[in-house]
Amino acid sequence: MTKRIGILTGGGDAPGLNAVIRGVVLTATRRYGWDVVGILQGFDGLYAGLPAVPLKEENVRDLLVRGGTILGAANRGNPFASRVTAPDGTVTIEDVSQDALERMAAFELDALIVAGGDGTMAIAQRLVQLGAPIVGVPKTIDNDLSETDVTFGFDTAIDTATEALDKLQTTAESHHRAMVLEVMGRHAGWIALVAGVAGGADAILIPEIPFDIEVVCQKIRSLQASGRHYSLIVVAEGAAPVDGEQLYYIQSEMGREGRLGGMGHLVGNLLADCVGAEVRVTVLGHVQRGGQPTSRDRWLATRFGSAAVHLVAQERWGHMVALQGTQMVNVPMEEALHTKKVDPEGDMVQMARDLGIVFG
Ligand code: F6P
Numbered sequence: 001m002t003k004r005i006g007i008l009t010g011g012g013d014a015p016g017l018n019a020v021i022r023g024v025v026l027t028a029t030r031r032y033g034w035d036v037v038g039i040l041q042g043f044d045g046l047y048a049g050l051p052a053v054p055l056k057e058e059n060v061r062d063l064l065v066r067g068g069t070i071l072g073a074a075n076r077g078n079p080f081a082s083r084v085t086a087p088d089g090t091v092t093i094e095d096v097s098q099d100a101l102e103r104m105a106a107f108e109l110d111a112l113i114v115a116g117g118d119g120t121m122a123i124a125q126r127l128v129q130l131g132a133p134i135v136g137v138p139k140t141i142d143n144d145l146s147e148t149d150v151t152f153g154f155d156t157a158i159d160t161a162t163e164a165l166d167k168l169q170t171t172a173e174s175h176h177r178a179m180v181l182e183v184m185g186r187h188a189g190w191i192a193l194v195a196g197v198a199g200g201a202d203a204i205l206i207p208e209i210p211f212d213i214e215v216v217c218q219k220i221r222s223l224q225a226s227g228r229h230y231s232l233i234v235v236a237e238g239a240a241p242v243d244g245e246q247l248y249y250i251q252s253e254m255g256r257e258g259r260l261g262g263m264g265h266l267v268g269n270l271l272a273d274c275v276g277a278e279v280r281v282t283v284l285g286h287v288q289r290g291g292q293p294t295s296r297d298r299w300l301a302t303r304f305g306s307a308a309v310h311l312v313a314q315e316r317w318g319h320m321v322a323l324q325g326t327q328m329v330n331v332p333m334e335e336a337l338h339t340k341k342v343d344p345e346g347d348m349v350q351m352a353r354d355l356g357i358v359f360g
Helices: 017-032 042-046 098-104 118-129 154-177 190-198 214-224 263-274 295-313 347-354
Strands: 002-011 035-039 052-055 082-085 089-092 113-114 134-136 178-183 204-205 230-234 246-251 256-260 279-283 319-324 327-332
Touching: 002 017, 017 035, 017 113, 017 295, 035 295, 052 113, 098 118, 098 214, 113 118, 113 154, 118 134, 118 256, 134 295, 154 178, 154 190, 154 230, 154 256, 154 263, 154 295, 178 190, 178 263, 190 204, 204 214, 214 230, 214 263, 214 319, 230 246, 230 263, 230 347, 295 327
Parallel strands: 002 035, 002 113, 113 134, 134 319, 178 230, 178 279, 204 230
Antiparallel strands: 035 052, 082 089, 246 256, 319 327
16 A cells, blocks of 8 residues: 655654655665655654655666755754744743644645654653554664664764874874863763774773863873874763863753753863963864764664654554664664763773773
8 A cells, every 4th residue: 555654854853864755765665666745844744834855766877975864953952842932922832732743634644754853752752652653763873772782973973073082193193282172972972982083092081981180281291291282182072071060052941951062161160270282172062963974874874764654664663763773673662761871980981991081
């Protein structure tokens, strides 16, 4: 029977989302002969009066190399806690999940594929409990979703962060400076750890290991004593000192967690006081989320998109595709909601320590 399936991209964007869309459309149309429509602006597209756009092979032809998402994304989109602005400007938070279900019916969707991170999966899971036929595709540059070894977007982000470290190193060497690079990752240190090792960092500060700045100072001073007059310090945005807390640019926004940031500058200031060298701080920010996906992210995103269509064929509502080892598997969405963190005692951190990298 011909099905009509929708796809939406929830939460923040990540390189590879367009490759997922392409994988879904090609698999659904070529293998199953189904119709696909795109839901615009994440979950907003299910209750904000936006149209659904037909997606055919010609619409996805050039998508592999494109970053972002052609469907748009909305970080705040949540039908269970939607911001509603009254004519007088007052903003209230309302549950519009029934509107979302009615909109899915109005779009005549037999199934919906949602690509997103933990927030998106949590919303999708609640809609499934209300009877919505939804399957998930894990996405985030942070690589912090459990039950999948890796998410697409991560490879591109670590490539970008590693390239930044390569560039910082040459100028650090010229000026005998300590260079601090703040990277994203929310409450997990994956981007900092992998890019830090790949980029030859001397210190990597991650949320999973509260840091003592004196340990970093000692490391830099010992490098100086050995004749190496520059250093590279990677700071995850969610890192925190042993006697302090994570820093936020914005503590909390209506309906969602605040925005982490500022730890790079704090570390830079502390180092300036103790290392006797000039310190400079770079905050990499959304550069990590933008641009063309790497070939590995295109490959993973395409596999995920195609596998999600097979999940729809099997009517595995409430399940998410995942990569475990080299195998494409599927897992209940709720099991993927725990934040996957770097193990402070694990072999990856130990390997970095063996190389002489300090974690504070
Ligand atoms: O989850 C992806 C991510 O890029 C995090 O690493 C970062 O903390 C956050 O999103 C930034 O969100 P926004 O795009 O809303 O500033």
